[in-house]
Each structure stands twice: as structure tokens, then as C-alpha cells.
Amino acid sequence: MHVSSAYYALAAIAALSSTVLAAPGDAATPCTLSVPADPLSAKGLSTPYVLGAGCTMADAGTQSFVEATILDPATGQLYVYNPLVITSGTQPAVAPVVPKLPANAIVGIWFGSNANTIVLTDTNGSLKQGSCVNGLKDSPFGQFAACNGAALMQAALTKAKIPALGKAADGTVCPTTRSFAVVDQDQSDNVNTQYLLVGTQTAQDTAANTKKFGKKASVVNNGSDNALLTAFLDPAIGCTPFLVPSLDDPGVMRATLATDELQATLQAAPVALIPATDPMVLVDGTTQSLEKTNAYRNQVGQVPAARLSDADGKTYCQNFLTVGPPTIQSQKSMTVKGATPDPATGNNLFTFLGARFAASYVNLNCSGLLGVESPVVPVLDKNGVAIDITFLSATTSTAQTATAAPVYHTRTKSSTFATATAAAPRYHTRTKASPPAATTTSTGKRCKPTKKHY
16 A cells, blocks of 8 residues: 555645635535434445535535544554545535445544634434534534544554654654644644535546546635644644545545544653633633533543543643744754745745744633743744744733744745645634734834734
């Protein structure tokens, strides 16, 4: 078997004539995703999920994605299968592959969306059949949901063969999705799944379908923390992600949300677990909830919190501040050469990571909780793209660093990113929470920190 090129340079995507990048969706309107009957069976997995409520797979801001991880309990082998999502009123461009599941297979399904909120809807009892979790009643997580995630993670932790964390090119232990150098304001969300878009129809992103449609198809994808780690950061710093065989694209190896979270259990302290201040586990966008926090943690195999103080946002922010900036800075020589996941955010992987940290620090209210502004300050060009990162002392008080807003610079030719990155997943702007007030920089231009979801 070979490793899918999508998890390294995304060369398979770049080979297509056009790639659809995710853009902001309508924050006020949740998308619905109809879960087929018997979702954990081979038939259920190969039955398309239907995207509704006005959301479409042709709209980059509302595209939604499904990813299944399958465990063979007899051997401990894990597999990946990507169920297809179609727009309501359309048919698949190609019928999905029917997977051949191992005997007594344990299946977990995860969902990601480029819209701000996705709500799972029932088909003949499918939500109960699949043990689906969308959040709390009347309070969905947002872009995340799962079916049977907790059971798959629990079984895999005892039966699966999880590879050890390797060493990066600089000699440090390879990062995971629970590393404070990788997380953002809402860690462990969204999926690696990609689809082919053919007009208004979709098809599974397989070698056979790519060959069939050629330039008529474009790849659509879900900007996710997992893809950031496995497709961008790992290759840039010399690490190898945990890959498993695909059941919909024979011969291809892929990473999944589940494999990333399973390997993250091997990480040494400090370990990032979803805090109660994560926007996806807040109720009504403001109220912390132990129940909702643990509902999310359970679906990604994280230890539940006994009380809200065990999911304390201040502690999370302190670790984020302690680990994140030094790691981003020390690995610059490697990441500055890496592809950016979003050319609209940073012109390379280094600047993207810096801008992502700065935005997440704001969105987690770390400055308010710690009394310290972000020591990571993006240097922006006239289009708001980070072209460099300035690192300040992390001991300076909020009042003393009130002018440490992102600074606009004129972008030079040398900062223009290579065209190959046009195929990378777009990590879109979230509009759910209001960003801080605009700050005037020394250049006289106005810059406003935006709420970014990566």
C-alpha cells in the first residue's frame, strides 16, 4: 500500500485544474445532515448523508464531511472509510464504494463542517442506532458531531496497534493533536475527509473517481486541526502521521481524527484536553458546561473532567502560552519552508501557525484570564496576510502591550506563496463571537483581530 499524497504535499489535489477552498458560511443558519439508517453498518456507511437547510456541497462555506474509523477487534487493525455527503435534491456523481467490514467491526463516525454549525437529523431511528452525539439538547457543538465515537475510542485504546511517537528533525518528540504547540481555540474538531465536486454532485475522493472525472472534478475539503497536523506540520518537521488503510480507496493509507487522537494518548505532559472555555462546548456561546465539555471529550477519547475546575480555561491558556510560542519560534527554520494551509492567513506554514496562535489566544480570552497579551504578533501585508511573526516577552502585562497589535507591511514579491498551495484546505473565518475592538497600529492603518477557525 502507498501513502496518499494528500497527506504530504497534497499533490493529488494540486493536479486538478481547480480546487474549491472553504469560505465563511452563514453563521446564523445551522446546516442539517441527515444520518442514514443503520449508520454503523456497511450499507449505512455507503448510503449518502444528505446536507440540507439550504446548505449545499457546492457552497464552500457550508460543505460538510463525514469520516469513519473502523476497528477489527480480532486483530487490532484500524481502517478508514469516508462516507459521502450529497446536497439535498441531488444524486452522487458515482455511487459510493460499499466497504467490506471485518467481522464484529466496531465503527466510529465523526463529522466536520465548513459552516459554523451542523445539526444531525434522524432517518428511521439512525441517531439512536449510531449512538450519535451532536452536543446537548438545543445546544449543538458547532462544526463537530460524532456517532459511536466513544465506543470506538475505548475499544481501540485496548486493542489497536498505536505506533510510538517519533522524533522531529530537530530532535524533539513529534507533536500530536493534544500538543499545546498544535491546538487552537477549539481543538480536536473537523476531519481529514475530502470529496470530488462535479458540478453540483459529489463523489468519494478516490483514485478511480479522479481518473474518471479528470479536470471536470475539483477537490473540496474540511479545514481541520487533524489535516493541519498530518498533511502540513508533520511533513515540514520530519514526522510521520499514524496512517491506516482506506476501505473506499484501496491501496491508500490515510490519517483520521481517531488515529490522531489515539496516538495523542502517548504524549507526555502537559496534555491539551478540551477546556470548558472551548467555544464548541459553551452553552449559548457564554456559559461553561461540564456536561457538554465531557460529551465532547468522550467522543474523541479524552478523560472526562470531574468538575469544571478540571477543565479550567486559565490553566489551558497558561500551558498554551508556555508551550506554543517557543515551539513555533524554535521550529521556524523548518516550518518557514512548509506549505501554508491557508494563503489568506499566512504566506507559509510558520506565519500561518503564528497567526493561528495569536487569533486563538484572543478567542480563548487568554489575555483576560492571564493578564498577559499574546507574545506572538503577526506582521501583516496590506491584504491582512501574515508575512512574518514578531515574538515579544510573555511576561509583559496587558496594559503594557496594548499597542502590540498585528502590524501591516507592504508584501514583497519574495513573500508570495508558491501556486501549489492553492490546493490546500482553507481554514475559514468564524463569525460566531465578536472579536476585540480594532486597534490602530503605528502605520496608521486599522487592524482588527479576527476569530479564526483552523
